[in-house]
Amino acid sequence: MAAPATTLRAAMPSTAPLSSPRATVIGGGPAGLMAAEVLAQGGVAVDLYDAMPSVGRKFLLAGVGGMNITHAEAKDRFLTRYGARQAEIAALLDGFDADALRAWIHGLGIDTFVGSSGRVFPTDMKAAPLLRAWLKRLRELGVAIHTRHRWLGWNPDGSLRIAGPDGELAVRSDATLLALGGGSWARLGSDGAWVPLLEERGIAMAPLRPSNCGFEGNGWSPVFAGKFAGAPVKPVSLRLDDGEPRQGEFVITAQGVEGSLVYALSAAIRERIARDGSATVLLDLLPQKTVQQVETALRKPRGSKSISNHLRGQLGLDGVRAGLLRELTGAETYADPARLATAIKALPLTLLRPRPLDEAISSAGGVPFERLDERLMLRQLPGVFCAGEMLDWEAPTGGYLLTACFASGRVAGLGMLDLIKGR
Numbered sequence: 136m137a138a139p140a141t142t143l144r145a146a147m148p149s150t151a152p153l154s155s156p157r158a159t160v161i162g163g164g165p166a167g168l169m170a171a172e173v174l175a176q177g178g179v180a181v182d183l184y185d186a187m188p189s190v191g192r193k194f195l196l197a198g199v200g201g202m203n204i205t206h207a208e209a210k211d212r213f214l215t216r217y218g219a220r221q222a223e224i225a226a227l228l229d230g231f232d233a234d235a236l237r238a239w240i241h242g243l244g245i246d247t248f249v250g251s252s253g254r255v256f257p258t259d260m261k262a263a264p265l266l267r268a269w270l271k272r273l274r275e276l277g278v279a280i281h282t283r284h285r286w287l288g289w290n291p292d293g294s295l296r297i298a299g300p301d302g303e304l305a306v307r308s309d310a311t312l313l314a315l316g317g318g319s320w321a322r323l324g325s326d327g328a329w330v331p332l333l334e335e336r337g338i339a340m341a342p343l344r345p346s347n348c349g350f351e352g353n354g355w356s357p358v359f360a361g362k363f364a365g366a367p368v369k370p371v372s373l374r375l376d377d378g379e380p381r382q383g384e385f386v387i388t389a390q391g392v393e394g395s396l397v398y399a400l401s402a403a404i405r406e407r408i409a410r411d412g413s414a415t416v417l418l419d420l421l422p423q424k425t426v427q428q429v430e431t432a433l434r435k436p437r438g439s440k441s442i443s444n445h446l447r448g449q450l451g452l453d454g455v456r457a458g459l460l461r462e463l464t465g466a467e468t469y470a471d472p473a474r475l476a477t478a479i480k481a482l483p484l485t486l487l488r489p490r491p492l493d494e495a496i497s498s499a500g501g502v503p504f505e506r507l508d509e510r511l512m513l514r515q516l517p518g519v520f521c522a523g524e525m526l527d528w529e530a531p532t533g534g535y536l537l538t539a540c541f542a543s544g545r546v547a548g549l550g551m552l553d554l555i556k557g558r
Contacts, residue, residue: 159308163190166523166544167314173548175276186285198262205233205534220528227542243268310551317498317524318343345495346529349393350486372422418482430476499529510550522547
C-alpha cells in the first residue's frame with residue numbers, strides 16, 4: 136500500500152534544506168490522511184509517518200462486516216451524539232459534515248447508500264476499496280507515506296525524533312500534525328504511547344478511558360454463563376435510571392455484557408461507575424408491550440403449564456431473555472404477576488467496571504480542546520496540531536466516530552496550510 140520507507144526518505148535526508156513548504160503528519164488513520172490530502176492540494180509537500188506496516192489498519196477493521204462511514208440523521212440530532220463535546224465537534228463539522236463526507240467519498244468513485252437504520256455505507260459495504268482509491272489520490276498528489284516509522288518525541292533542537300527500520304531520523308518541517316489515535320486496539324497502532332511524550336512538553340491530558348466498550352457485573356451463574364455466553368439479546372431496550380430507553384440488541388459475555396446497545400450508553404455507564412462505584416441499567420425484555428399488557432397476559436390461567444412455558448406461550452419470552460429474567464430475579468417475583476411484569480419491563484442489571492481499554496472500540500480522554508486553538512494547534516507548542524481520536528471527545532458507533540475524525544483532520548490540515556502560508 137505504500138513504498139518502503141527507506142526508498143521514500145533517501146531523496147530528502149533530515150538535514151537537507153527545506154526548498155519548499157513541507158509538513159509532517161504522524162499517523163495514517165482517517166484524520167492524518169485527510170490532513171495530508173488538504174495540505175498536498177494546497178501545494179505543500181507532505182511526509183506521513185505511521186508505526187504500522189501499512190496505514191489505515193483500524194479503519195479497515197472497522198469495515199469488517201460493513202463499513203459504516205457516517206449517519207444520515209438530521210444534523211441537530213447528529214450533533215447530540217457527541218455529548219459533552221457537542222459544541223467543539225459542531226465547529227469541526229461546520230465545514231465538513233456527514234453530507235460533505237458522502238460527497239467526498241463519491242469523488243473517490245465510491246457510491247454510498249443509507250441503510251434502514253440511517254447508517255451510511257459504501258455500496259459494496261467494504262473499507263478496502265475506499266482506502267485504495269484514497270491512497271491512489273494521495274500518491275498522485277505527491278504525499279510520501281513512510282510505514283514502520285514510530286514517532287518518539289522531539290530532539291533538543293525541536294526536530295522530530297522518528298525511529299525507522301534504518302535508524303532514527305531527525306525530521307524538520309514547517310508544521311506537524313499528530314493524529315495518533317486513542318488508546319484502544321494497540322495491535323492496530325492506537326496504543327496511547329504519545330501521552331507521556333506530550334505530558335513531558337507540559338500538555339495536561341485527560342486520562343484515556345474505554346468508550347464503546349463492554350462491562351462486567353457481579354458475575355453470572357455457571358449455568359447461565361455456560362448456556363448463554365455469546366448469545367445476542369434481542370429485541371430489548373436499555374436505559375440508565377429514568378433516561379431515554381434505547382432499543383436494539385446486546386450480547387452476553389462470560390463476564391457481563393457488550394454490543395451496540397451497551398456501547399450507545401457506555402459513556403454514561405462508565406461515568407456513573409466512576410462516581411458511585413456501580414451503575415444499574417434497566418432492561419425492557421418486551422419493549423413492544425406495555426407493563427399492563429404483560430401483567431394481563433401473566434394473569435391468564437396456566438393450568439399445569441410451568442411458568443417457563445407460560446412465559447413462552449403468552450409473551451414469546453424464552454431463550455436468553457427468559458434466562459436473564461431467571462438469573463436476575465428471585466422465586467418471590469415469579470409468584471406475583473404484578474412484580475413479574477414490572478421485572479420484565481425494568482429488569483435491573485448492575486455493572487461494576489468497564490472492560491479493559493485495549494478491548495474498547497474507541498477511547499475517551501486525550502488532548503483537551505482547551506489546549507488547542509480553533510485550528511487544532513496546541514497553544515503551548517506553536518506549529519504542532521492534533522486531530523482525530525487522540526482529542527478528548529467520544530461518540531457512539533454508527534458513523535459518528537469516523538465523521539468527526541475526518542472533519543478534525545480537515546480542520547487541522549487547513550490550519551497547517553494557513554500557518555505555512557502565513558495567513
